[in-house]
Amino acid sequence: MTTVIVRLVAVASLMYALLAAELAAAFAFPGWGRGGIAVVAATMAGVAAFGFMDLRREGATVWLFAAAAVLWLTILLGLGSLDPLTRTLYSTVSAVP
Amino acid sequence: MSNAAAHDFQFASAEHQRETAISGIWLFLASEALFFGPIFLSWIYARHADPSAFDAGARQTDLMIGLTNTALLIASSFAYSVGLAYIGFGRRRGMVVWLAIAWALGAAFVGLKFGVEWQMDLRKGLFPGPNFGIHGPERSGAQLFFAFYFFGTALHGLHLVVGLGLLAWVIFRAERYTAERHSPVHVVGLYWSFVDIIWLILFPLIYLMGRAS
């Protein structure tokens, strides 16, 4: 029982440390850019999945489902943003004053 | 030796049924991840249209409330996991206490977000539309940000409120859970942590990306 609680406290501490890192990435280290924030945020999501949802101890089926979620989100966000990011923008007159 | 009512008829054992339930919730959460996907994609499109105006809108959000809410949800996930650990050892009272703490932290988020933060945002005229409070060249991009903001936080909040309902349901049924049989506690916990993860993605999109110098 104690080992479990200690592990959970470590996970929570790690999460708060990462939250601090995220703030640092936004305010203290502008050089990292928005990518730095994104990396930290993704790490936090991973820690939540492995630390709180205990993904590591689950079977192959669950891993397949979790991996599918990540892969398909990547497809949606990646292939989905391909169009706006590669459009040639022609300047227009703004209709809104 | 096996109790005939220990598992449903289509399963070979109680363990078989438990495993299947856990697989089921993970698959459901995969679909939920894709459910939130369009919100994230719309952030990409919206920001790309006019990044500086979009960020100007984002800087109108209240960073302290956002940060507090993030801290609350992390603590809530932690508390729930502790409660789950307790019932894993058959300690029902510890489970109830920690699940109640998780519930309170989640309720605090809801209160802060919709009772305080949204009220402030609306008073500042930040809901997109003809009465939008920001004027000038940044008006369009900022409205786009707040369209994303209000929609995204509403959907997340809705999931949180559903989660509060599920947590309450699990707490009220505490008597029937044992060390060997507490799948509902596990299943609801996975949902709760997932809603936390969604916030961990929304938080930087709302509060940090626009402020990164």
Place this chain on the structure above:
Amino acid sequence: MTHAPAQVSYLDDGHTLRSWLLTTDHKRIAILYIVAITFFFFAGGFAAFLIRYNLSSPNGLIGSAETYNRLFSMHGILMVWFFLVPAVPVTLGNFLVPLMLGARDLAFPRLNLLSWYLFLAAGLVALYAIVIGGVDTGWTFYTPLTSFYSKGHVVAAVAAIFIAGFSSIATGLNFIVTIHKLRAPGMTWYKMPVFLWSLYATSVILVLATPVLAMTLLLLVFERIFGIGVFDPAIGGDPLLFQHLFWFYSHPAVYVMILPGFGVISEIIPAFSRKELFGYKFVVWASIAIAVIGFLVWGHHMFVAGTSLYSALVFSLLSYMVAVPSAIKVFNWIGTMHKGYIRFDAPMLYAIGFIGLFTTGGLTGLFLAALAADVHLTQTYFVVAHFHYVMVGGMVSAYFAGLHFWWPKITGRLYPEMWGRAGAIIIFVGFNLTFFPQFLLGYLGMPRRYFAYPPHFEALNLLSSSGALILAVGYILPLGYLAWSLFYGERAPANPWGATGLEWTTPSPPPTENFPVTPIVTQAPYQYRQAVAVER
């Protein structure tokens, strides 16, 4: 105390309304669904009838252009979400998945019942939307027509689809978990019949694509209600974002519609060729490939919408790739038939018709995947003909094939074979007469979704509308003789076709809990060469 369920047939296990409306038996739920989707098939079909009636004259025969717009919108909405997407999965799938796996029910029987009630609720909302006037936006709901300008009942129609989406997700989730967790001892993945693999692939799409549609519809409703949102160009929003999100679901959705059909055909061809399925593993992995690659091609619906040339090129290339696994399947079905002992019962007639019609439809998709050709063909009747060839010539034929093939198992009755054959032939002839002229119309430049057209298109339109009358006869015929067979049909033995598969080892119809003793699987599927007796 052992679990000893009654061996009474599932149809006789309770005769009250309550025993049907509160059932968790996957077989009864399949029946409930058959009733529901048959209703929607004929509702959508009636709209089609009115469309073809209108188009039999160049000046239109039905009221106004506005009415016509509402007609083709409701036709599309009903046929896509209330017939084609659920069709095989919720009827044949619900009935057969546990039986083919050697299981006693699905993993989550109560979720299964909930999915039917969600479908019913969605259907009622859709009917309400129609009764109060419908929408004029097409089933594709493009913004800003839907978010700003349309005077139709967008929110009601969208609400119906939103609810139906949850029914889909529930069904898909149930199938995936069941296939992972409830296979009988000895049933390894590679011992599963292709029908199960097809439903697995279908379910992956249902679970991962449908939620995207749900959120997209919510974004649309937000924008319509508040007059502002992420699709609104006035504030820098992007109407194409709606199209990207909509088609991210709707393209994979067409594979939801066809994959179960592939599964049905893969069961029927070996049975009626008395031969093992040619290239089992290729067919299996082709199904998975279609489900995965199908998520990467949606941009081909948007080639002239204003997307970047670069993204259009990528989507065009990927669209050519997705055709390959389908082609592999067609070759494998033909390879199965080659040197087989062919029997031309109704299921096989439908299946052979499927191969021809689906291949035609699939090949014409390649015309549309080519950027340059698509500029000319897009938004014309060529597109309409293409998707009707795959979805109606293909999928509806496959649905009828499966319905006839498993009818004895589901109902315990044999349908009259001559009527079955007649129906299949009438449908094949009527279908081609209806839709082949539309390829020509599209190539000649007739736009789709137009209430009226220039007089020089009249002859082909008249031909198409006449074909539709024949097609209608072909669809109504089974309604008659299948219903007749329920009361007067010869009682069916356990395995009237001499087919392989665990479902044929149970009585026709099966008892409530399927298998008194959990079967142990030792054989690969489609072992037809080991003479399985044809009990007739």
